[in-house]
Ligand SMILES: CCCCCCCCCCCCCCCCCC(=O)SCCNC(=O)CCNC(=O)[C@H](O)C(C)(C)COP(=O)(O)OP(=O)(O)OC[C@H]1O[C@@H](n2cnc3c(N)ncnc32)[C@H](O)[C@@H]1OP(=O)(O)O
């Protein structure tokens with residue numbers, strides 16, 4: 001029944017204004033309008049069709065991505081779209097492409113590290129896509145350990161050039177997206193050597209392909225690193241390998257905002273900390289947090305709509321139960337729904353933090369850089385891990401049909417999981433947060449007042465001694481009670497780690513030995529940030545019928561579900577009692593019942609088109625079965641009733657069996 005809204009009865013039950021919630025989700029009315037316009041533009045243009053990706057060979061898939069990316073650029077120019085609109089359009093095209101790295105890493109790195117002169121020369125070319133850039137940091141032998149990169153850039157004062165060289169196989173650049181087949185230029189991370197001294201890793205702008213015929217320049221070897229996880233998925237990207245053989249570039253292609261090499265070969269460092277060379281990673285990690293909320297909300301939208309359509313068991317009155325009404329389904333699905341909203345809001349806050357730190361850096365105030373690094377690294381880690389697990393949970397929530405490519409979930413999972421690794425392995429990043437926490441603790445002893453997200457450590461004594469006030473389930477709805485419990489758990493875990501570290505004479509050895517506990521303490525700190533930023537958001541003015549109430553329910557679900565999942569931490573630090581943990585579970589069940597009538601409207605608020613969702617199970621109209629049935633017949637295997645290979649394999653096999661039976 002095309003045209004009928006099978007989920008209309010669900011939508012009618014909503015107790016809040018969905019259109020207002022769409023604006024909250026998008027961040028502002030303006031952001032909503034831009035997203036809405038761009039998503040429709042993409043959905044209504046057949047050139048952006050994507051339902052056949054899983055069936056294409058790698059070469060077809062890749063060529064198709066090149067077509068879409070260049071067509072998207074053509075539309076951006078024709079429609080004179082702003083930077084913001086162009087970004088949203090690329091987002092809704094929903095296909096990883098070389099342009100992600102060009103706009104997402106190459107251009108930001110240029111902007112962050114280039115001098116005025118360098119910007120004047122390179123930025124207009126990059127902005128008009130007259131050159132295409134990628135970000136070549138990782139090597140075959142080292143990714144996490146950036147200081148361990150082996151590519152060298154040795155200054156030759158005779159010619160005023162740097163000689164870029166890959167001294168070993170393991171020094172080959174390996175992974176950069178857009179490198180394998182497309183980019184003409186790359187930011188190449190290499191060890192700067194001048195006058196016989198190694199000054200560590202710096203970014204260099206290197207032309208790698210001819211702008212005339214696209215051939216790889218002499219002295220460089222480049223290729224694609226091969227097929228990645230899943231059909232379609234991230235295989236639209238040409239992640240590449242690159243090896244240099246004494247390749248020369250002019251001296252002025254060292255991107256030199258923080259340091260430079262003079263004509264005579266003298267290395268000169270500015271006052272800025274060397275960590276600024278990592279600035280683009282901070283920028284992208286921040287963006288990855290918002291992206292996590294997008295990917296998780298997409299999976300949750302599919303699983304929620306399908307759970308309202310799907311019915312199993314309980315047919316005493318002739319109508320079976322919608323699976324969304326099962327408490328187990330709700331206890332798996334609604335925390336993910338709440339997490340999607342929580343990650344959205346912490347992503348908004350991270351954007352603010354990033355803007356703030358950028359303004360301070362411009363004024364040579366580097367004081368908030370360590371916190372910005374810890375927050376972006378930690379939140380990237382927590383949100384991507386939860387999202388990757390959440391997408392897989394959504395697949396299971398859709399039962400067998402979730403395993404079909406037409407559910408949209410397998411490809412979403414395959415595209416998404418590397419987020420736990422790229423832009424910093426999640427465990428490595430949590431260890432960075434742990435280092436920040438240990439440092440903050442040790443500075444407490446010397447009287448330094450912690451600020452920002454670590455300010456709660458200033459109340460350490462109180463947090464070590466306080467006891468949770470919860471006596472009945474409803475007490476868990478009190479934001480200040482929840483906040484204090486998360487602060488006390490985080491503080492106590494950090495103190496315990498610091499205490500145990502103090503037992504080691506060699507601090508670094510202690511850090512390695514205790515690293516599993518340190519990672520848990522870091523995760524507790526990041527979860528505290530998510531909870532506290534959500535609570536802060538609710539303290540602001542949020543207009544619209546029923547909006548604040550729904551957001552409050554979801555906030556409580558995020559916090560209490562996190563508490564439930566990490567009950568061991570809360571109990572072992574004596575932050576709560578077993579009785580209080582059980583009251584939290586009671587409250588959670590009650591909150592799930594309050595979400596239930598609003599569930600479909602809460603996922604409608606994401607405002608995803610059917611094109612973007614790419615899922616028959618998640619269709620807006622809920623008309624799942626006829627479309628699943630029709631889709632099956634479109635599979636190329638169904639082109640003929642008798643498959644290729646029948647005469648070669650099946651027929652002789654059956655004949656042989658018949659002969660054997662007769663003997
Ligand atoms: C494409 C983008 C699109 C944008 C939109 C996004 C939308 C989402 C869509 C997703 C598409 C993404 C496509 C995929 C892109 C992947 C690109 C990559 O992976 S590229 C490759 C990504 N590769 C990775 O991510 C590699 C991961 N590894 C690393 O980041 C580092 O090597 C390390 C941090 C682990 C260690 O560093 P190391 O220097 O050895 O170690 P120490 O421990 O000795 O620290 C020394 C001091 O530095 C401090 N500090 C450190 N970092 C920062 C920072 N960022 N800042 C500030 N400070 C920082 C630290 O606190 C310490 O301070 P202190 O105590 O002395 O005061």
Ligand SMILES: Cc1cc2nc3c(=O)[nH]c(=O)nc-3n(C[C@H](O)[C@H](O)[C@H](O)COP(=O)(O)OP(=O)(O)OC[C@H]3O[C@@H](n4cnc5c(N)ncnc54)[C@H](O)[C@@H]3O)c2cc1C
Nearest residue numbers: 135136137138142143144175176177418421422423424427
């Ligand atoms: C899809 C994709 C796209 C990418 N795009 C780019 C790109 O455009 N440009 C680019 O430069 N790079 C890119 N990368 C590379 C990426 O940034 C690295 O793979 C990532 O930083 C992880 O580094 P690694 O591979 O060296 O992992 P490893 O560090 O080798 O990790 C292996 C294991 O060791 C553990 N481990 C490592 N160090 C420690 C430690 N100190 N303590 C405890 N455990 C540790 C990790 O937790 C992990 O379990 C991409 C990667 C992927 C998958």
